[in-house]
Amino acid sequence: GENVEQHPSTLSVQEGDSAVIKCTYSDSASNYFPWYKQELGKGPQLIIDIRSNVGEKKDQRIAVTLNKTAKHFSLHITETQPEDSAVYFCAATPPYNFNKFYFGSGTKLNVKP
Amino acid sequence: EPEVTQTPSHQVTQMGQEVILRCVPISNHLYFYWYRQILGQKVEFLVSFYNNEISEKSEIFDDQFSVERPDGSNFTLKIRSTKLEDSAMYFCASSSGVANQETQYFGPGTRLLVL
Numbered sequence: 001g002e003n004v005e006q007h008p009s010t011l012s013v014q015e016g017d018s019a020v021i022k023c024t025y026s027d028s029a030s031n032y033f034p035w036y037k038q039e040l041g042k043g044p045q046l047i048i049d050i051r052s053n054v055g056e057k058k059d060q061r062i063a064v065t066l067n068k069t070a071k072h073f074s075l076h077i078t079e080t081q082p083e084d085s086a087v088y089f090c091a092a093t094p095p096y097n098f099n100k101f102y103f104g105s106g107t108k109l110n111v112k113p
Numbered sequence: 114e115p116e117v118t119q120t121p122s123h124q125v126t127q128m129g130q131e132v133i134l135r136c137v138p139i140s141n142h143l144y145f146y147w148y149r150q151i152l153g154q155k156v157e158f159l160v161s162f163y164n165n166e167i168s169e170k171s172e173i174f175d176d177q178f179s180v181e182r183p184d185g186s187n188f189t190l191k192i193r194s195t196k197l198e199d200s201a202m203y204f205c206a207s208s209s210g211v212a213n214q215e216t217q218y219f220g221p222g223t224r225l226l227v228l
Binding site: 032034036041042043044045046049089093097098099100101102103104105106 | 220
């Protein structure tokens with residue numbers, strides 16, 4: 001099955017700086033890669049996703065890049081704000097098992113004011 | 114905006130007792146899921162459910178677990194005889210089932226504590 005690795009486990013940045021979180025996946029067939037944000041005591045909320053036919057996707061301060069050859073994808077948050085502080089999870093899913101998400105281990109992002 | 118809801122938000126139970134966690138998926142969604150998150154660890158897939166049957170389950174989902182869609186709106190996870198290691202946050206999720214719309218929407222979770 002798919003295996004997703006995520007780094008770093010914790011990330012501390014100054015407000016206004018950029019944050020980058022990286023994930024690698026093992027199954028080259030995986031074609032859908034969502035990113036979730038989990039605030040304390042809440043469920044994961046989708047913030048952005050990307051499909052394997054696209055190399056980059058952007059939504060305001062958030063962007064995701066995908067390198068299919070290297071089997072890694074990254075979340076980029078620019079101009080970070082204190083409310084970006086949360087745990088971020090990446091996930092991957094292959095087309096032959098699209099209803100099963102394989103999650104990374106999570107990155108705790110702390111944005112210092 | 115439609116959302117997945119879960120009840121209860123917290124559940125404390127004694128080891129060996131049965132618990133039922135409830136979820137109301139987004140109304141027009143066809144796929145339903147349960148995930149587990151032990152404190153400080155990654156979100157782990159338990160089971161997916163479609164067309165009134167389990168479509169996939171993980172090795173965690175043993176005979177102590179069962180899922181049911183008792184009516185047109187609820188989706189439940191039953192743990193028959195809880196163990197200490199079942200203590201975790203349990204998330205329900207749903208997805209539309211439409212091609213190229215794999216996005217799963219998660220509920221707020223039920224925190225289960227087994228004493």
